[in-house]
Amino acid sequence: MKAPASSSGNALTVDVEDYFHASAFRKIAPPESWNQYLSRVELSTRRVLELLAELGLRGTFFVLGWVAERFPSLVREIRAAGHDFGCHSYAHRLIYEFAPAQFREDTRRARAAIEDAAGVPVNAYRAPTFSITHRSLWALEILLELGFTADSSIFPTKNHLYGIPDAPRRPFRIRIQGADLLEFPLPVLDIGGFGVPFTGGAYLRFVPCRIQVAALNKVMARSQPVVMYFHPWELDPAQPGLASAFGPKFYHYAGLRRTEPRLRRLLNTFSFGTLRELAAATAPVYTVRVSGSKKVVFTQS
Secondary structure, eight states, X not given: OOOOTTSOOOEEEEXXXXXXXXXXXXXXXXXXXGGGSOOOHHHHHHHHHHHHHHHTOOOEEEEOHHHXXXXXXXXXHHHHTTOEEEEOOSSOOOGGGSOHHHHHHHHHHHHHHHHHHHSSOOXXXXXXXXXXXXXXXXXXXXXXXXXXXXXXXXXXSOOSSOOOTTSOSSOEEEEETTEEEEEOOOOEEEETTEEEEOSSHHHHHHSOHHHHHHHHHHHHHTTOOOEEEEOGGGGOTTSOOOOOOHHHHXXXXXXXXXXXXXXXXXXXXSOOBOHHHHHHHOOOSXXXXXXXXXXXXXXXX
């Protein structure tokens, strides 16, 4: 049974990319090689659409610009199903590997491709692999410059690829030169002062479901919304296997058969909607300013 509509409210997000776009394969499958791979993004994304239609749910789909350019009809199917859109970059490159001008161009190209296919404005952004970190906070200013109003790229944890451990756990406003960007951080459970991820993406596959349910209940009891995320390829255990080092290969392929049943259980247990709906129902607890030059820090106003 779903949680009542009066619960804290959560957002369901889908990062629409193909299996060979994953950061685990960024060294063996760079963008210039993508056309050589068998694409399964249409098949896997339609499986997501079928599941959400069955459960009567709508979410926010962060679409890769590369996908939107090549499969505009898939983008139109997502819109026809009533879902919202966000931008997931064009080339799925880690943000801190860009120069600012490169990031600006990648983002412009991606949003244009998504908007051309969907026929609606796109004002939300999610960085590949949550790669807005302390060393790439400059990207937030560019998002504001380009007219984005919402972001969901900050993970309040520490990982070798992503994370800002000192970021707020609840939705918050980022203020840069008088302009505001509404930030939706990814979910963590505070244990000993450290933010521990417990659901979504690989955590959805690796963490036992009973622990995820318990953690979701604990976080939501504090009126802290949860932004759930996953990728269509995680519902596609029959996807081709790419040759890779053991670590990245294990991280990508392990637990794929568990994704759908676990996701179905969580979506049947808790209430989820779009980021836009969450924004309308949530009063941000913090407004933070990005300040500093060499080492950028958050300061609460």
